[in-house]
Amino acid sequence: MAGARPEVASAGEAPPRGARRRGTAGRLGVLVLVLVVLCLPPWWTLFAAGAGWPLPVFLGGTVVLAAWMVAFPFLMIAGHGARQSDRAARIADTSLGVVWVLFTWSALGGLADLVLGGLDVGGADRARAVAVAVAVVSAALLGWGHYEAMRVPRVKRLDVHLPRLGAGLDGTRVVVLADTHYGPIDRADWSARVTEVVNGLDADVVVHAGDIADGTPARRRQQSAPLGAVRSRLARVYVTGNHEYGSEAQGWLDRMADLGWEPLHNRHVVVERGGDTLVLAGVDDVTAASSGLAGHRANLLGALAGADPDRPVLLVAHQPKYVPQAAAAGIDLQVSGHTHGGQIWPFNLLVRIDQPVVHGLSRHGERTQLYTSRGTGFWGPPFRVFAPSEITLLTLRSGGPSTTG
CATH class of the missing domain: 3.60.21.10 (Metallo-dependent phosphatases)
Structure with a gap:
């Protein structure tokens, strides 16, 4: 209609529905990106970087990480949102700590794999050895880290x-x-x-x-x-x-x-x-x-x-x-x-x-x-x-x- 003004939210008014949808979609996109970034190094280093694991191991690891990416936002909402479920919060918080440690040491393991490959060290078993080392170090740090958190x-x-x-x-x-x-x-x-x-x-x-x-x-x-x-x-x-x-x-x-x-x-x-x-x-x-x-x-x-x-x-x-x-x-x-x-x-x-x-x-x-x-x-x-x-x-x-x- 001629003379109509564009839809603009004035001070104190809720933003237009389209703007809210775009904002929600943007936040969801950022969340998905963060979860993918956290899970990609563990998936690659532990399961996919030429370690040659049997197919059930590869598929099992992939499914576990994918399931965590899907479940984590819901656990966080249930645990830290309006419901305040302590059980959901414990699962969400603990799993986030596990994934963060795996992310850190998988990234370092991946870098070590690249350096060793450039030096032609380790041969065909190098990727599997790196994966095992990352898993062992991560498990040890998580056990020790939990003790450190819970002690006086x-x-x-x-x-x-x-x-x-x-x-x-x-x-x-x-x-x-x-x-x-x-x-x-x-x-x-x-x-x-x-x-x-x-x-x-x-x-x-x-x-x-x-x-x-x-x-x-x-x-x-x-x-x-x-x-x-x-x-x-x-x-x-x-x-x-x-x-x-x-x-x-x-x-x-x-x-x-x-x-x-x-x-x-x-x-x-x-x-x-x-x-x-x-x-x-x-x-x-x-x-x-x-x-x-x-x-x-x-x-x-x-x-x-x-x-x-x-x-x-x-x-x-x-x-x-x-x-x-x-x-x-x-x-x-x-x-x-x-x-x-x-x-x-x-x-x-x-x-x-x-x-x-x-x-x-x-x-x-x-x-x-x-x-x-x-x-x-x-x-x-x-x-x-x-x-x-x-x-x-x-x-x-x-x-x-x-x-x-």
């Missing part, structure tokens, strides 16, 4: 020297937990044993740096309950991570308060020992602003409002990427988690694209130091490969260089 973390000890720290606070013991990720695998007993380890460290301050759970406080009540038994002399403080913003973030702040912790929801508390004081400040996760929850965003000015600027500040912020704001504000020490140290190698290389640090102590600007924990638990796949979990004991010292212990 070892304690990592570190001295952190803060020039502005008063002598009365020299030797203050700060225990850091992060990324416990209580989730589809019931780890209530694990949580209780973590609490026992923490209580054996004689902490002055205990910090939980966020990503407490995958699930609401009601669903993860039993797993989080042991946190109520954590002991400290001066304070127990907690900040939200990005995962709380898909699992009732305000509910987790309330839950931790009920357990006796101080939720540092863009606020601070002051602790004192020997006549000297330390400001413990915390901010919401950087994803909070996009969550739609009123009053939730990372607000460092609000967190420090009323604090004496001459006092040293320990800031808890879930993601290391918040450190530029901390450095600009002259924070003495930021404590973060989020990265898991990569959790399953070589994912640490991808984490480094998004975060300034993957793990450990680092310096940013003249005053600010950042400690990034590898995390106490795990997210999703119940594996940790070359990225061990940790309970961290930071001993604060007055002046001098920071050293590991």
